[in-house]
Amino acid sequence: KAGVTQTPRYLIKTRGQQVTLSCSPISGHRSVSWYQQTPGQGLQFLFEYFSETQRNKGNFPGRFSGRQFSNSRSEMNVSTLELGDSALYLCASSPTVETQYFGPGTRLLVL
């Protein structure tokens, strides 16, 4: 079974731009979660989607948004990029409540 895939793997943007990241979950997994990893804050929960509905959201500003499609693929969008948004963005898919399987991440650099 193929794992979680994320595209692109690397991205460079400038302040003020917006970015869209994509995640394809493991086949059959309906839950997709997004996390941000930075050296200072570690891994922080962004949001979780299940059957195209956002079920949970972390403490991030409204510039961070996401959606999920009927095939469970998910995208997250960050608008008006700031330098502090530079991070590794990880997507995880899950078949059960207790286990999440992570993709390789998208490394975003904001200049």
Added chain:
Amino acid sequence: DQQVKQNSPSLSVQEGRISILNCDYTNSMFDYFLWYKKYPAEGPTFLISISSIKDKNEDGRFTVFLNKSAKHLSLHIVPSQPGDSAVYFCAASVITGAGSYQLTFGKGTKLSVIP
């Protein structure tokens, strides 16, 4: 406020010996605890989990112990192998009213297994 804490940023262990990684938490509502292993430039890999109703779970060389009264869990790796060298994250899960859940991670412990 950090709800999940890994107080040791790094740990070095000789090959063949036991590695013990520790994790403390503050939120008594957490109902699942997980350990992940992460190599550079890769996403975290799920290792082992434990429900809050258990005190031990074992999977091969990996054993997780949970002490609810102390709000403490630990991961034991026996015997340690050089390929175990990675950053280990402790995570805790809570189910929300909407049936959703989220993982709260510790900041990780870098394990180095010396041949």
